[in-house]
Amino acid sequence: MKKYVPVLKRAQLFAGVGDDEITSMLSCLDARLHTYKKGEYVLRQGEHLNDIIILVSGNLHIRNDDYWGNRSILGHIDVGEMFGEAYVAPESGALLNDVVAIEDSAVIFFNVKRIITTCSSACRFHAMVVQNMFFAISEKNKKLVQKLVHMSKRSTREKLISYLSEEAKRHNSPNFTIPFNRQQLADFLSVDRSAMSNELCKMRDEGLIEFEKNQFKLL
Amino acid sequence: MKKYVPVLKRAQLFAGVGDDEITSMLSCLDARLHTYKKGEYVLRQGEHLNDIIILVSGNLHIRNDDYWGNRSILGHIDVGEMFGEAYVAPESGALLNDVVAIEDSAVIFFNVKRIITTCSSACRFHAMVVQNMFFAISEKNKKLVQKLVHMSKRSTREKLISYLSEEAKRHNSPNFTIPFNRQQLADFLSVDRSAMSNELCKMRDEGLIEFEKNQFKLL
DNA sequence: ACAATGCGGTTGTTTTTACAACAGAAAGTG
DNA sequence: CACTTTCTGTTGTAAAAACAACCGCATTGT
Helix, strand or coil, X not given: CHHHXXXXXXXXXXXXXXXXXXXXXXXXXXXXXXXXXXXXXXXCCCCCCCEEEEEEEEEEEEEEECCCCCEEEEEXXXXXXXXXXXXXXXXXXXXXXEEEEEEEEEEEEEEHHHHHCCCCCCCCCHHXXXXXXXXXXXXXXXXXXXXXXXXXXXXXXXXXXXXHHHHHHHHCCCEEECCCCHHHHHHHHCCCHHHHHHHHHHHHHCCCEEEECCEEEXX | CHHHHHHHHHCHHHCCCCHHHHHHHHHHCCCEEEEECCCCEEECCCCCCCEEEEEEECCEEEEEECCCCCEEEEEEECCXXXXXXXXXXXXXXXXXXXXXXCCCEEEEEEEHHHHHCCCCCCCCCHHHHHHHXXXXXXXXXXXXXXXXXXXXXXXXXXHHHHHHHHHHHHHCCCEEECCCCHHHHHHHHCCCHHHHHHHHHHHHHCCCEEEECCEEEEC
């Protein structure tokens, strides 16, 4: 687990906390490392969760498949990002969606109660972690609202523009790489892949964008 | 402001805190009461926010109007509910959407820094408020994901079923009242009002649901 | 080397939705 | 009460998306 300390150090949850402190916190927070092969489930709908989880290697999708097999990708987790935080509240109930590794991945589980119950002893930086988590959840909240803004656009083109504009803004550049292939992007925006592909090409022909695979450029 | 203490007491943020403690906390947290007439803006896109806000009377919508005037209702705030929490993080930037009173409303602003920086003095219950806020943000998070699930449904009917099913579950009853009129529900689900109205009536004719105004019954 | 698989793009058809326009009911106002 | 305004349902038409089927290309694995 120690080899991931540098990754944790860059994670928002441990912002401002040094390597040594992180190392000593690992046991304090009951940290457990788990690894998954591509395609395996990290969390499954219906399970109960008492942990906050950080992705330390790989790539994850938050997915929801409904009765009829329609798949929605509700979001993706990058290295260093935290997830599971929607279930920290005591009575929050069972998980409502799946978390799936879309490439070989490693995550670290942290006991929620240990995090929010500041321990008296060694962990001088514990209070900082609590505050970081606070901000992290709050930011995730903002992200979710932003995704809602994309999804609430009526047409496929508007959804694409909304999503791509935000990505460009986030990367501070009109050039950027997205974490989805076409099918995944379609699932993310809840549209049909072929229709979306069509729309993307039209937008390219109209000179709005350029792209190659996952790389996009806004003009 | 004191007349709203009973409302605050029922609010999740102050769960487990007594009337007297709440009253004494009001100044500690720099609480400010504001009132709004129906249609007035509580928060506007582009503003900066350093407060957590609780609705103590009335009804609010979180809205997003885009360049072309398309209106989306991202969510609604009930009495006792908290909002603004997506902007508690220091570098969280300007507000991305509006909060509008859809009836005469009153809200109380609380300084975020005062909340998350536990004061040493009188506020014995301050730590509890922090934890409550934690859980509240986390729950809101879950709500947002749930809304994403509705929005990610492909057809109007599926969106309606997804939304109505959840409301029924939330109310623990197949009978419930929704906080939207038809236009607002359409904006909430990002569909055309008339098409939705049409679909609702078809569903009624097929014996799936009954409704009258905002009252619904699932069969 | 070759088959199998996955991905992205294209096209035509069908279904669904958006849009526009209107009518009746309900609610609010002077 | 008369009047306006708002809300809901209805219909027909136009636009858009979903769907299905297929192709070419790159990647993978044996």
